[in-house]
Amino acid sequence: MPVVAPGLNRSARKRKLILDAATQAFLGHGYDGTSMDDVAALAAVSKPTVYKHFADKERLFYEIVLATTDPMSDLVRLVANAFLNTDDLERDLRAFARQFIRALMQPDVLRLRRLVIANAERFPEMGRAWYEHGFERALAALADQFQRLTEQQLLAADDPQMAANHFVGLLLWIPINRVMFTGVTDVTSDAELTHFADAAVRVFVRAYGRS
Amino acid sequence: MPVVAPGLNRSARKRKLILDAATQAFLGHGYDGTSMDDVAALAAVSKPTVYKHFADKERLFYEIVLATTDPMSDLVRLVANAFLNTDDLERDLRAFARQFIRALMQPDVLRLRRLVIANAERFPEMGRAWYEHGFERALAALADQFQRLTEQQLLAADDPQMAANHFVGLLLWIPINRVMFTGVTDVTSDAELTHFADAAVRVFVRAYGRS
Numbered sequence: 113m114p115v116v117a118p119g120l121n122r123s124a125r126k127r128k129l130i131l132d133a134a135t136q137a138f139l140g141h142g143y144d145g146t147s148m149d150d151v152a153a154l155a156a157v158s159k160p161t162v163y164k165h166f167a168d169k170e171r172l173f174y175e176i177v178l179a180t181t182d183p184m185s186d187l188v189r190l191v192a193n194a195f196l197n198t199d200d201l202e203r204d205l206r207a208f209a210r211q212f213i214r215a216l217m218q219p220d221v222l223r224l225r226r227l228v229i230a231n232a233e234r235f236p237e238m239g240r241a242w243y244e245h246g247f248e249r250a251l252a253a254l255a256d257q258f259q260r261l262t263e264q265q266l267l268a269a270d271d272p273q274m275a276a277n278h279f280v281g282l283l284l285w286i287p288i289n290r291v292m293f294t295g296v297t298d299v300t301s302d303a304e305l306t307h308f309a310d311a312a313v314r315v316f317v318r319a320y321g322r323s
Numbered sequence: 324m325p326v327v328a329p330g331l332n333r334s335a336r337k338r339k340l341i342l343d344a345a346t347q348a349f350l351g352h353g354y355d356g357t358s359m360d361d362v363a364a365l366a367a368v369s370k371p372t373v374y375k376h377f378a379d380k381e382r383l384f385y386e387i388v389l390a391t392t393d394p395m396s397d398l399v400r401l402v403a404n405a406f407l408n409t410d411d412l413e414r415d416l417r418a419f420a421r422q423f424i425r426a427l428m429q430p431d432v433l434r435l436r437r438l439v440i441a442n443a444e445r446f447p448e449m450g451r452a453w454y455e456h457g458f459e460r461a462l463a464a465l466a467d468q469f470q471r472l473t474e475q476q477l478l479a480a481d482d483p484q485m486a487a488n489h490f491v492g493l494l495l496w497i498p499i500n501r502v503m504f505t506g507v508t509d510v511t512s513d514a515e516l517t518h519f520a521d522a523a524v525r526v527f528v529r530a531y532g533r534s
Contacts, residue, residue, distance in 0.1 A: 142441075144355035223444075230353075230441030232506030233434075243504035274522050281496025286488045293454035295443030311485050318530040 127165050129155045135176050139223045143173060143231050173231075174238050180224050181245040187215055191253040201266050202317050209309035213283055217305060219297040226292060251276045258320075268322050275320055282312035338376050340366045346387050350434045354384060354442050384442075385449050391435050392456040398426055402464040412477050413528050420520035424494055428516060430508040437503060462487045469531075479533050486531055493523035 120128065133155035137146040148169055152159040166172040194208040195201065215221070232239030254276040261267035269275035287300045287308055300308075331339065344366035348357040359380055363370040377383040405419040406412065426432070443450030465487040472478035480486035498511045498519055511519075 142355075142445075144353075226440055226444065229437055229503045232504055233437065234353075234506070236506040239504050239506045243501070247500065247504060271522070277497045278493050278523070278526055281492035281494075282489050283492075285492025285496055289458065290454070292440045293443055293450050293458060295445070295447040295450045311482070312489070315489055315526075315530040319526040 126155075126157055126161060129157060130162055130165055130172075131176060131179065134172050135180075138173060138176060138227060139220065142227065143169075143234075148172075170235070174235070174241075177224070177228060177238055177242055178245065181242060181249075184246045184249055187212070187250050188253040190215065191250065191257060195257055195261060198261075198266070201261065202313065202321075205313045205317065206310055209279075209283055209313050210306055212280075213287065213305050213309050216284060217287055217291070217297075217300065222288070222291050222297050225288075229292070251280065254279060265322060267320055269320050275316075278319070279312070279316050282315055283309060337366075337368055337372060340368060341373055341376055341383075342387060342390065345383050346391075349384060349387060349438060350431065353438065354380075354445075359383075381446070385446070385452075388435070388439060388449055388453055389456065392453060392460075395457045395460055398423070398461050399464040401426065402461065402468060406468055406472060409472075409477070412472065413524065413532075416524045416528065417521055420490075420494055420524050421517055423491075424498065424516050424520050427495060428498055428502070428508075428511065433499070433502050433508050436499075440503070462491065465490060476533060478531055480531050486527075489530070490523070490527050493526055494520060 130151060134146070134151045137150050137154055141150075146169070148159060148162050151172070152162045155162070162172075166175065190208070190211060195204050198204045228239055228242050251273070255272040258267055258269040258275045258279075259272040262269045262272065267275075287305065290299055291297055341362060345357070345362045348361050348365055352361075357380070359370060359373050362383070363373045366373070373383075377386065401419070401422060406415050409415045439450060439453050462484070466483040469478055469480040469486045469490075470483040473480045473483065478486075498516065501510055502508055
């Protein structure tokens with residue numbers, strides 16, 4: 113049986129320092145704007161130490177991008193718990209939409225999105241892995257919920273996958289694209305996010321509700 | 324009165340050669356992956372000639388990105404003519420959606436989208452200009468149509484701007500993001516594009532139709 117974890121050992125601690133520094137550097141300056149020297153300096157370790165842990169910049173980049181699909185697990189949990197034993201689906205969809213839009217409009221999430229998109233053509237495996245482990249996983253969790261709600265006759269989504277696509281598209285098309293194109297992460301006020309969430313839910317319920 | 328245009332003069336011809344070469348280079352290799360040397364070589368002109376026309380790489384990049392909002396005018400025209408004297412709105416929305424999704428899923432349009440997003444944080448004015456002249460212009464034209472259709476009692480869009488956002492979000496969220504993240508421009512088959520278009524219109528009409 114494992115005893116209480118004695119914390120990370122020295123090597124693992126350095127690895128974590130490097131990963132944190134590299135995340136900051138890549139998100140701030142992009143792939144081309146970041147060198148292994150920058151990462152070493154930011155992590156306050158030597159360059160050979162960086163190379164001991166990561167063979168090259170590309171490997172380091174992959175590792176960081178894929179590590180960021182972990183927070184998706186929080187999102188998937190959020191989805192899974194959103195409509196359990198609901199007795200007012202529209203109200204619960206609205207509460208969920210408001211949380212979901214805020215989770216995806218975090219500045220670091222948006223910066224990561226830009227970083228992945230910017231480099232997807234150059235590193236297609238990285239892009240595909242992020243799409244599958246991040247983007248599609250959240251959609252699949254939502255589709256599961258819509259299927260269950262349809263079985264419970266609370267929703268009428270014959271194609272739950274498409275319904276999940278529609279829900280997210282209604283919700284995020286404008287606020288996400290606004291940030292992606294203008295480069296500013298705080299152009300959408302909190303009140304606007306609520307407005308987008310509520311408007312999306314109104315349309316979704318009209319289209320997929322059981323009336 | 325001007326006589327028949329005698330064609331571009333030598334300097335304008337060179338300028339056009341440089342712009343075409345730079346477009347190809349930037350779309351293919353990104354901002355950082357393109358040098359003024361590459362552009363000169365690709366255009367088969369000398370480097371001083373490139374600099375005579377464009378002060379620096381950044382200026383050249385701006386010019387190219389903003390030139391690509393011109394094709395948006397075709398899209399705006401497509402929107403403006405889509406529902407004139409309609410006697411079957413759902414059919415005409417479907418025809419329009421199928422054209423619109425194909426126009427935006429052109430490989431070069433998608434590559435440009437990636438290029439703008441990749442550099443939006445670095446060149447925010449460029450991103451904002453593209454967002455306003457490209458993205459928002461097409462949405463505004465669609466909102467005008469939805470307002471007119473609502474006045475004609477063919478649609479019930481109290482907030483035509485939001486209705487336009489929803490129409491486009493329903494239509495494009497999945498196919499565009501799939502390309503943006505995976506880096507592959509031909510992952511979505513023609514049959515799938517039609518399927519996305521028809522599904523989006525079905526939901527839109529259920530939510531915004533007059534029933």
